[in-house]
Amino acid sequence: MKIGAKGIAASAVVTILGGVVLLMALGSWQTESEKIPVKFSTGEFAGMANPEDIRGSYSFADVEKNFPITADTLAAAFALDVTVKPAQDYLAKDLEALYGEVADGAGEVGTDSLKWFVSLFTGLPFTPGEDTYVPRTVIEVLRDSGKVVDADTLAQLEAKSVEPLVPGIVPDVVDTHVESTTERVIKGNTTYADVITWGVTQAEIEAVLGVPLKSKTDKIRDHLLANNLEFSVVKTQLQALVDASAP
């Protein structure tokens, strides 16, 4: 049996395009992943979603669906402007577009940064690459939420941190806060959240500052510098309040 151009053309079009149309009709034509990361198959985390498998196409809503972390927390950690679009609508690969290469090209903030943050926030294992960086706000969110308190991890994060997109403006979405240190001494990296945890109220802090406290996750020193306030003076007054509220 011979086959010519018409036969081959019909075979190609019917088999390939027709096949695709048929698959679409049957609901089997999936051109996007279901946004369900692969699960750990063994060990103590067996059955839990693996942060390693978070893809660039995942929205923060997808991450929220698969891991115990909210899209708002993700947006806060990466200092994303939620007035541009809702936190849920940000994609993992947006981080690469917004931050891209950092530290003079030594690394980048991207999907791996998100994986790393999710891993630290959830306690699930993930090993970041040498070139994986995070914005400094990631550290603040992790510390203020009590998810990361050990000095080694914090030091590792500090070494791989860069300035956030909008320095100093971090959406205040982290509800749970635990002490980042057992020593109740105000230092350069102490946040207002630390002080509040030590028993000082927001109203008392604002009375000392003379300005409203917009973000509890701000480092005190950075916030004071931004508002032309003397760190040593405010520190002394706040430390007195901390000492007075000591149990």
Add this chain to the structure above:
Amino acid sequence: MKRKKTGTQRIRLAVQILFFVVVALVSVAHTLEEQGVTLPFVQGASLHAICPFGGVVTLYRLVTDGTYVQKIHESAVWLLGLVAITTLALGPVFCGWVCPFGSFQEWLGKLGKKIFKRRYNTFVPSAVDRILRYLRYVVLIWVVVMTAVTATLVFSDYDPYYALFNFYTGEVAVTGFVALALVMVLSLFVERPFCKYACPYGAVLGLGNLLRVFKLRRNSITCIDCQACDKACPMNITVSTASVVNDHQCISCLKCTSDSACPIPSTVEFNTHRLENDTQEVAK
């Protein structure tokens, strides 16, 4: 007679244009959808999702892990199956009729033919060419192994096809643009250089020439040894001495057949049985 011969390649050109436009539309629609714009009647999809080679590279992970390599989806595996059906029946019809990047090279080659005329597609010495033809199997092995090891699309950064259809997206690596530029320049000298020397999917489909049901056959009784078939073959295959063309580089384009270049009717064609049988039957 002349009209009929032109018609065969016109039909192929129509199919090539159809698939080129479909792929371009789907790819553009995907980019627009990411920006919140929806095109009417066109469902966008990433180029990876509609490339059957994605099905090849994800097979290992699909079998061992039950998941897909990053950026590859179920659609790529389905396409792999659909293309396999056409390949088993007709050989690499996908390469000669469907693949938009093959078509793109072919169309650029028409410019090369105008510039170099008969010298076109004869620049590579046959001894070198013969060895280079196996390079695509090296590429295939490298891509499959590295994709299995890293679970990422390692070829994407070097893929000129991806670069062609995504050049405006900002997602193409510099190496992809370099590969595309190289293929475009080479296409002016050599017909389908990427298909011949580097395409890993072409390497897979080329094996279909050994198995295809409709084989490219030459009737040695009616053949007048004019070698018109050899000159017409874009892949430089010597058709004039073979009774059945099993060459792994054949792309089932029909250019050598009696419907195109061959001047003798029913002498070179795709058929399920030996053509000499027909001639002997007629002689009886």
